Amino acid sequence: MTTGLERGAGSSPPRSEDVARLAGVSRKTVSRVLNNEPYVSDESRRRVLAAAEELGYRLNQAARSLASGRTRSIGVVALGTAGYGTASLLVHIEHAVRDAGYALRMVYTPDGDPEGIAGAVESLLEQGVDGIVVSEPIVKGEVPLRVDVPVLFLGAPPSFIASRTLSVSVGAHELARTATEHLLDLGHVTVHHLAGPRRWYATKDRVEGWQAALAARGAHEPPLLNGDWSAGSGYAAGRALASDRSVTAVFAAGDEMAIGLIHGLREAGRRVPEDVSVVGFDGNPVFAYVSPPLTTVRQPFEAASDEGIRLLLHAIEKPDTELPPVNDPPVELIVRGSTAPPPSL
Template sequence: MPRSVDVARLAGVSQKTVSRVLNDEPYVSAEVRQRVLNAAGQLGYRLNNAARALASGRTRTVGVVTLGTAGYGPASLLVSVERALRDAGYALRVASTMEGDPAGIAGAVTSLLEQGVDGIVISEPIDEGLVYVRVDVPVLFLGAPPSFAASQAVTVGVGSHALARAATEHLLDLGHATVHHVAGPQRWYAARDRLEGWRAALRAHGLNEPAVVEGDWSAASGYVAGRELAGDSDVTAVFVAGDEMAIGVIRALVEAGRRIPQDVSVVGFDDNPVAAYITPPLTTVRQPFDAAAQEGIKLLIHTIEKPDVDLPPAADQPVELVVRSSTAPPSRRTPGRRRATSR
């Protein structure tokens, strides 16, 4: 196996310079850095992370606490976190929780701390109440508010509020008198954010809020919600908090004789890959999983490696509306928008 001395010899630099480059330290010119990287690639040299851990006192591993589910959102976010950590030269350890287990997060965090991780990512989407555990390594709360004490904490959102508002604004801009909402389960932080984004859009237009129908993220719960909405002839636009639920909503509306989008426009959330292939293809908003993970991991690693240096400001997450064939202007004259009344 090639050694750092071999890389130094090929690149024409010292071993210390090789170490600085491969550990991404400053005070190395761009030309020298590239020469070292080219030499390391040519020789197939890889860092010995075990030796590096002994020298630095860090394991270069980060633990992630996430809900044990195959749901599109949590699973996609976990993949993005793993990719961001790998790009940064860190390994990933995962501890899963189960919905409805208030002690699950504390147990998962404790397990990760016992493995000597340098930092922890909380990608737990459900509000299980306060968590009674104290953590002495930096923690990134990704898409959720802090739920326990940490020596250094970073919070990065995934933009659910802004995305939900954009979805609702799209329907209002098409000319619909109002927008109904099929919400996700309110124990989920993301479902609350999407509900508030929908409300914010309606309030900005001076509109009352129609009654909210709550589902559980499944297509079956969307189907039940769609049957309820199909009985109201005033419903011409629906923002659904998840693509799978939106598929169920569309099925129920079509069975009730409501055409999509001629009679009812439907917008989903996530841009699940299947959304482009249903009939009609679903207009939705795309979650910025990669961008949120990259931003969050960047800030977490900054906190791990430069604890005495102020964090740079967190970047806003992009808002991307994917317009397909499930939305259109209302095909008949709808009642005028009702102005909000004081309560």
Template sequence: MAREAERGTDSPLPRSADVAQLAGVSRKTVSRVLNNEPYVSDEARRRVLDAAEALGYRLNHAARALASGRTRSIGVVALGTAGYGTASLLVHIEQAVRDAGYALRVVNTPDGGPESIAGALESLLEQGVDGVIVSEPFVKGEVSVRVNVPVLFIGAPPAPAFTASRTLSVSVGAHELARAATEHLLDLGHATVHHLSGPRRWYATTDRIEGWRAALAARGAHEPPLLNGDWSAASGYAAGRALASDRTVTAVFAAGDEMAIGLIHALREAGRRVPEDISVVGFDGNPVFAYVSPPLTTARQPFEAAAAEGIRLLVHAIEQPDSEPAPASDPPVELVVRGSTAPPPSLRG
């Protein structure tokens, strides 16, 4: 900016009027920019933000809460785990909530069961949140609770026996990603694809199984028996030991990257080469597994896009409850092809 602002330690805190004066705009324009409202030119928005930064101006959220009856906070119910998928989604939720001008309040559940989720929701409602996000990857069973604010489900449909002023949902595209992973292996020439699933009570597991089955059915490929894991590398290792002796197995789609790594380790211990003998695809897109041997082919979940889209819908429901937002866009489908997949031995001579 052409103008600079200086403020000594004894100066009063800057006001919106000070921002308006420095930016050369009206106080109404400052309000619109800082509340992320439309109908402001890009140039005016830039000047206001630059002026606010130069003055060290911060919105008085407490005053706004008193005036509006809202706390400008959003609560999230999350599974208490440091797993890559759950943690990555939570990071992007926090960023999207902050970008929307809200504070985030998080309650973790120990097991993701209906009673734990109901208790977490009650805790958030007692804190007066304006909306709630349920990013639990599994909610099977009734969650008997009444919620008087909008609720957003990410990656799962609204839970049964769940009463809210409004329920919203966004997909992470797990079905489409699982189908793309399976199709990649079929496109390489594998006659069929085995699937190592996650725990059966997770919605995430169901979506991936259905995507795998759809891809096999569309190609007329035989559907092998399911292998069940629990997302851990140890469960992948156990599945790999079970598969290693079956010389007809040439391709495996694992529902999680960590399970895929455990699977590969067991196969290689048994003398089965990856990808020369068996191709393996993971799921999540953990960037760490680009640096294992072989680098893991994986279906990358669109955590950032899902969080941004979900928060857009939730904030609209909070701030404009009588109008419908623009429809949610389809999540991107991205398969990251690396060194763990190749054509089957029969096609390589």
């Protein structure tokens, strides 16, 4: 196709007005498309992107950063684990950041200790990020750090000082309470709990939700068991609980632990759900296809990520205004074949 805008060697690079002319739109529309802003029709967006590609036009990020004082990048500090919950949350954070037209910088911390988190944040600040997301679920004390950009803490309270700190819950307390209440509603006298590692904030949140549900019903609180999120630790717990015939219901703080728990119980001669009901936590879709299909509560990873990034962008782009109200995350119980009334009912 002949555009009338072909450029030979030594010619100046294409400009936004060249893209606008070729696409048949205004320069403002070009700016909106290339900055991933709303209020542009799909057809105009398609034409602008096609024209930019044909001309070899690239947005001058450095110039835009100098003009705005921002780099349009967000840093994320995350625990270096491949667990379904952690990985799913990070995937949705990445989608929310990129959908907003920002670049993503990711740093992992292997242990979640204060020094490691501080080092990860310092590394991101050296890259000139406009804001930081901390998806760090381990509790090991205050982080000795002051940060001059807004910081979003997902699923945990603030652990260091920033120019503006934001917190968005993933609703673990209410999800744990809902899982426990489901088992009590089925007629179980009490519910045992297989928790995660003690030093994780996510463990604390889920334990408190379980305790709140038992207390509200006047149910006895059995001794707590701790796993390490793995199916192997769930299997060991299942073998340990199988010898206690008073155990009829267990809420596991993670789906993988729940699957291991079921295997341990069944191997020791306890049927699921006829003898013991089991509820997991996370909502891993894979476990709809095991036997029995796992009853679980689904973590609202997408809703929490979208809500958190919305607040963080507001703090970055409108620093002198009040934050919009925070929406509570949804609570979703997925009832499948691993739960039933206790044997006596």
